[in-house]
Each structure stands twice: as C-alpha cells, then as structure tokens.
Amino acid sequence: MGIENGLSQTFEITGNDFSKAGSISTTVKEILQEIGIDSSVIRRAAIASYEAEMNVVMYADKGQLILTVTPEKFTISVEDEGQGIENIELAMQEGYSTATEEMREMGFGAGMGLPNIKKNSDEFEIASIPGKGTSLKMTFNLDTKKEK
C-alpha cells in the first residue's frame, strides 16, 4: 500500500457497545502494519487509539475515529457526541476518573486513559464542550522515534 498521496479512513464508534469496543483500534493497527510503519510507533498508536476508542464507548453516545496517513506523519482523530469533559486539567491527571462500576468491571476507568494517550502520542490535542462532546487529535511522527 503506497502512502505517497496520503490515506484517510473513517470508522464509526458506537457508544456503550462493549462487545465491539477495541475492534477499530485493532483494525487501525493492522492498517499501519500493512503500510509498513515502524513497529514501536504502531504500538504507541495502537495503545493511544484503544484508550480513546474505549473512552467513546464508555462516555459518549457515538463517535468517529479518523486515521490520516501522510509520508511524514499520521494522525488519529477521535470526535464524539456525548457528555464531554467538565474539567480537562483534572481529567488529564493520573488516577482521576468519573467511571461507573460497570466500566471498572470492564477493566477500565482507572483514570489512566487520557494520560496514557498523551504519553504515547508525539503531539496531543484535546478539546471538549460539556454536554456536547470531546475531540482528541493524536499525531505520530514517522521520521523520528520518541524515546519511551
């Protein structure tokens, strides 16, 4: 698969559908592997994508994940319609969580999601309107490796 002209693919995420949760990130990972991107970058992207996808499933009504690949970098944007985040600064703190008991039973909701996403991305942007939704943009550089 050539990426000279770039590639963009959109995936729909359904809120509260735990049976499918994570499947989009698995597909994204496979696409990145087919393109031949460095495995350490794929790993970081897959983790960030999975956490973001789980956030939509857990907290939003629905959302979209858009993967855009260019020769220099790729981005994973996740936009959702849902409750949004009241206090982003607080949500970015490790351990802070508004998860329900059900989410915790799924193995999530430990307050690690957003910090994990930020840690694994080369660039990370977040914006949210309470009551409307949240958008995340994660950028991964293809030329330089971020040391972890």
Add this chain to the structure above:
Amino acid sequence: MTLKEIKEILKAEVICGEEHLDEEIKFAGGSDLMSDVLAFGKPGILLLTGLSNAQSVRTAIIIEAKAIVYVRGKRPDKEGIKLAMEKGIPILSTQYMMYKTCGLLYSQGLPGVS
C-alpha cells in the same frame, strides 16, 4: 520458560493455542486493570489477569502479548476465545489466584516486565 512449563507449574488448562506451547516466554506482568496493562505492557509479555471479557484479549492484541493466563479459574467468553484464535494468542486458565500464580512463576525464574 516455555508455555508448556508454565502450564505445568500452574496446573493450567489450555483453552486455545495448544500449537504454541513450545514458545518461549521471557517475562510476565499481572493486572486486572486494562489501562495499567496498556501502560506497562511490552511486546512478548505473558499477561496474567483475572479479567476474562473480550477486552482482556483485545488489550493483549494491542500490546502484542505472547499469551494470556487467566487466574482463579476464570475463562474468557466465546468472543474472547474467537479473537484469540484469530490472532494466534494462546490462552491458559489456572485455578490459582493472582498472588500465587505470580509467585509460582517468579520463583521458577520468570521475571516481571521491567
């Protein structure tokens, strides 16, 4: 340590991936929190967990775990087994609880993820 040895140490049942039992496992990590697993997991890890839903298998795929051991007799659901078989991830289930499972493997020379 091979998966076969791990199976014997833990008196574990092989739920899927019998054909991968000769594979070498170099380190392991245990948690029921998938966000923690995503944060500490490294490729090739043996994942020990008590969380047996499909998310545990998806997490294992994302972090490129070598195999999963479910503790305290847990078994994955059908969706989880199907996913693991598709991706070639062997699944074992032991009756031992998390602490004992970790202790047995560690004392037999299997280190934790560093």
